[in-house]
Amino acid sequence: MPKVLPTEADSGSRQYNASRKSSSLDLLRFVPFRLNRLAAEVSAALSDEYQERYGLDIPEWRVLATLGFRNDACNAQYISRCTRTHKSTISRAVTALMTRQLVERVENEDDRREYRLRMTRKGKALYEKLIPRLLRKEQEILSCLSAQERKDFAEMLGKIEKSLDLVQTSEEASETGLY
Numbered sequence: 625m626p627k628v629l630p631t632e633a634d635s636g637s638r639q640y641n642a643s644r645k646s647s648s649l650d651l652l653r654f655v656p657f658r659l660n661r662l663a664a665e666v667s668a669a670l671s672d673e674y675q676e677r678y679g680l681d682i683p684e685w686r687v688l689a690t691l692g693f694r695n696d697a698c699n700a701q702y703i704s705r706c707t708r709t710h711k712s713t714i715s716r717a718v719t720a721l722m723t724r725q726l727v728e729r730v731e732n733e734d735d736r737r738e739y740r741l742r743m744t745r746k747g748k749a750l751y752e753k754l755i756p757r758l759l760r761k762e763q764e765i766l767s768c769l770s771a772q773e774r775k776d777f778a779e780m781l782g783k784i785e786k787s788l789d790l791v792q793t794s795e796e797a798s799e800t801g802l803y
Contacts, residue, residue, distance in 0.1 A: 683717035697740035
């Protein structure tokens with residue numbers, strides 16, 4: 625029997641089908657998409673706690689959370705880097721928080737051209753009220769996992785963060801000055 629060689633048309637269609645298979649993407653199994661979607665849903669679930677009761681939106685909460693996490697003044701660029709939120713969004717949030725007297729500007733002693741941000745007493749009081757509510761909400765969200773699964777999940781997140789050179793602890797954040 626004579627050997628039949630593939631034609632250009634046959635070869636092209638096989639290459640096209642092969643490349644379609646290798647380049648197809650099941651978005652619902654694509655980890656970056658899943659992490660982003662999960663983060664958005666968790667953020668929305670948490671925002672219910674501070675939006676309804678305290679009238680804060682997500683960027684405003686991020687500013688307060690960063691200032692509360694640090695426990696000292698920092699600039700808006702730092703908050704933008706820490707929260708991975710665009711600087712214009714942070715700027716609008718800071719303006720809104722200053723209007724509500726939850727955040728204030730203070731001069732940077734090292735560079736008088738720069739202002740740093742810190743929570744006011746009113747802002748700290750609000751932050752302290754929110755923390756227990758948010759921690760309860762976090763536990764509610766994670767309640768579908770056993771204690772061991774929560775521990776494993778935290779370890780896996782840590783491995784991914786480490787592989788991306790992300791700061792993982794408050795001590796490390798203070799040392800690096802990145803957060």
